[in-house]
Structure formats: structure tokens, C-alpha cells
Amino acid sequence: MALEPPRRPAALAMRPTVAAALFTGQNRSRLMDLVDVDPDLVLEDLHSADARSALADAEVLITGWGCPPIDEPALLAAPRLRAVVHTAGSVKDIVTEACWRRGIQVASAASANAVPVAEYTVAAILFANKQVLNARDDYARLRDQDTDWHARLAVAGNYRRRVGIVGASRIGRRVIALLRGFDLEILLTDPYLHPDEADRLGARLTGLPELFAACDTISIHAPLLPQTAGMITRALLAAMPDGATLINTARGDLIDQHALEEELLSGRLSAVLDVTTPETLPASSPLYTLPNVLLTPHIAGSMGNELQRMAHFALDELECWTKGEPFNDPVYRAALERTA
The missing domain is CATH 3.40.50.720 (NAD(P)-binding Rossmann-like Domain)
Incomplete structure (x- = not known):
């Protein structure tokens, strides 16, 4: 019997409350089936000791609301990072020019939001x-x-x-x-x-x-x-x-x-x-x-159970990446010149 390939290492970067709302029940199980990740370690600071340890092996960063910018020092701590899957909409405040220079692939759940x-x-x-x-x-x-x-x-x-x-x-x-x-x-x-x-x-x-x-x-x-x-x-x-x-x-x-x-x-x-x-x-x-x-207080976007739609979308993109397939809805650097 052929052995399953090892799951690729990943890390979560967002507010812990957001991660808890996104990855519950089946979503949490699917996340852990797709990648090697500690779902209870959620990074809000990419420069802390915990962050450096988690980023050292991470090949994909799963981000969300509250994720700080993935800047040059964060990338130096993440030499194997190759992809970012964002569980929300715009990535402009998260994905820096340093990410594009490295050629990191980026997907977001903007369509779901x-x-x-x-x-x-x-x-x-x-x-x-x-x-x-x-x-x-x-x-x-x-x-x-x-x-x-x-x-x-x-x-x-x-x-x-x-x-x-x-x-x-x-x-x-x-x-x-x-x-x-x-x-x-x-x-x-x-x-x-x-x-x-x-x-x-x-x-x-x-x-x-x-x-x-x-x-x-x-x-x-x-x-x-x-x-x-x-x-x-x-x-x-x-x-x-x-x-x-x-x-x-x-x-x-x-x-x-x-x-x-x-x-x-x-x-x-x-x-x-x-x-x-x-x-x-x-x-x-x-x-x-x-x-x-x-x-209203900026509630038109995903709220409550609508977060599950974004989680499903992001997990589908993560699955594409683990299979070596292109993202369904990739983010391109050139398109950010005239998009949110």
C-alpha cells in the first residue's frame, strides 16, 4: 500500500477569536487533514519567539483579520514560505512587496466575502x-x-x-x-x-x-x-x-x-x-x-455564520495548493493597482 505523502507545514496568523470562529468542527478537522498545523497556535505577532518557531518550517501561511504585515523580517524567519491563503477579502495590508519579490503565491476569500x-x-x-x-x-x-x-x-x-x-x-x-x-x-x-x-x-x-x-x-x-x-x-x-x-x-x-x-x-x-x-x-x-x-457598524461583510463561507472557500484554495494545483481565485500583484 502506498504511503500518504506527509502533510506540508503551515501556520495560522490572525486574531485568535477569528480563527476560533472560522475553524470549528468539520472546518478544523479538514484544516488538520490538509496541512500540518497547530490550530491552537494563532499568531498575532510575526516577530515573537512563538512566531519564529512556527514560521521556521511553514510552507503556507493561513491568514485572516488581525494578521500583521508579512514583512521582510517575518519572511527571513520563514525561509520555506511559498504561499499565503487569506480567509478574508483584501490582502493589501498583509501581503507586502517583500512577499511579491519572493514570488509567494497568494489567494484570498474575497469572492466569498x-x-x-x-x-x-x-x-x-x-x-x-x-x-x-x-x-x-x-x-x-x-x-x-x-x-x-x-x-x-x-x-x-x-x-x-x-x-x-x-x-x-x-x-x-x-x-x-x-x-x-x-x-x-x-x-x-x-x-x-x-x-x-x-x-x-x-x-x-x-x-x-x-x-x-x-x-x-x-x-x-x-x-x-x-x-x-x-x-x-x-x-x-x-x-x-x-x-x-x-x-x-x-x-x-x-x-x-x-x-x-x-x-x-x-x-x-x-x-x-x-x-x-x-x-x-x-x-x-x-x-x-x-x-x-x-x-450600521461595518457589518455588510461576513458576520456570524457567514464566516463559514469564507472558511470553506479558503480551505478549498488550501486543498488546491496541497495538490500542486493553481488557486481557483489567485491574487496578482498587478491587479492590486486598481482593486481593493
Whole structure:
């Protein structure tokens, strides 16, 4: 009988609480079947004595939220490291230029993490067009009156509304795919996209000014890059139709925060904000209590049992690597120039 090849050595680098949530039950068993790893040793510091010991033999590093940058000193302690499998989305804060210079293969679970963000966005779009926030507040305020709700919510509804998507990213594309089942007109803006590709996605390609002037609901899915910081300007926000809704599940720094607050304080626009600048707003911020704002603490991405989707995705990539097969969804250095 042929002997099974030895499992290749690996190490975990992330917050211990994240590892505990990802690798439970069958996921923990599968992880230990695929690689030689101590699942109870989870590195938050790649320069400690424990880290140097674990990295000395590791051929693959399984990373997640809370992993520090894999810098040159960490790589010197990991002479055999050949791959990084990231259990979350962006690897920009983890995989350094030193990793790319060594030729380390990288995979991430960004596609898996895109799923709940897109679902959150679609729910927000449908609720925004249905005027749910207004209906909630009016219902509470007028609960002792005989109100004609059809007349009061005459502008509500999702039939043939125009929805604007800023960025044909993984999440932006998935949002468009999920919206195809509804009677909506989708406008899309992305400087790297050809109109024919937008047509195939089910959207009409347009520029930012037209999109902001024409759409009832606009959702931001662009990456935060030097050239995109502040891309949603005061002028674009001012061009939005009265009563329109802006949705942001990407990064707060993409939007002129002061201009957005002014528009929201005026009551002219509504917003669904899962991210802001700063990431946690000061307690005095009016956005916490404005009736036309739905503010959430960066929860659109994987939460709770959705972490299991990312774990399954990452373990599939790890299995590919152990078999000598290419990753299903590799991360390439060149692509990071225009992705999150």
C-alpha cells in the first residue's frame, strides 16, 4: 500500500477569536487533514519567539483579520514560505512587496466575502426605493390617525427605478447580477469597463455626473485608491435628485463626508452607510439619529455564520495548493493597482 505523502507545514496568523470562529468542527478537522498545523497556535505577532518557531518550517501561511504585515523580517524567519491563503477579502495590508519579490503565491476569500455585502446592498436598494425609513417614521408619528398610505407613499416603489452602481468590482458585479430579477434600470460607471461588457452584465455604462443626476438610488462599490479618494464630490452629491438615496458599503474616504453630512442634515437626501470617515464616528455625530440615515457598524461583510463561507472557500484554495494545483481565485500583484 502506498504511503500518504506527509502533510506540508503551515501556520495560522490572525486574531485568535477569528480563527476560533472560522475553524470549528468539520472546518478544523479538514484544516488538520490538509496541512500540518497547530490550530491552537494563532499568531498575532510575526516577530515573537512563538512566531519564529512556527514560521521556521511553514510552507503556507493561513491568514485572516488581525494578521500583521508579512514583512521582510517575518519572511527571513520563514525561509520555506511559498504561499499565503487569506480567509478574508483584501490582502493589501498583509501581503507586502517583500512577499511579491519572493514570488509567494497568494489567494484570498474575497469572492466569498463579496456575497453578504452584495446581499446587504440589494436589501438596502429595495428598501430605499420602497421608502421604508419614511414609512416607519410616519407610521409611528401618525399611528392614531386614519392615514391614506397609498397617497402618502405615492413616490415609493421599485418598478423601473434607476439604480446607479459605482464600480464594476466583485461586489458591484454581484449586486448587478442579483438585481437582474427585478424591474429596475441599472446604470454603471467604471473607467476600466467597455460598454459591451456593461451590456453583458445587464447595465448601461455611463459617466459619474450622468449617473448621479439620473438615479433614484446609488450604491458605491469602488476600491479606495489614491485616485479614488474623495471621488464622490460635493458637486456629485448636489446633482442627486431630491429624495434619492446613497448607499456606501465600500470605504468612507471615497465620499466627501462633510458635503454628505450637509445634504443629509438638510433632509434632501437619504443614506445607508455601513462605512464612514472616520470608521467609527464620534458620539456627537448627527448621523446616529437622523431619520433619513440608516447607519450600521461595518457589518455588510461576513458576520456570524457567514464566516463559514469564507472558511470553506479558503480551505478549498488550501486543498488546491496541497495538490500542486493553481488557486481557483489567485491574487496578482498587478491587479492590486486598481482593486481593493
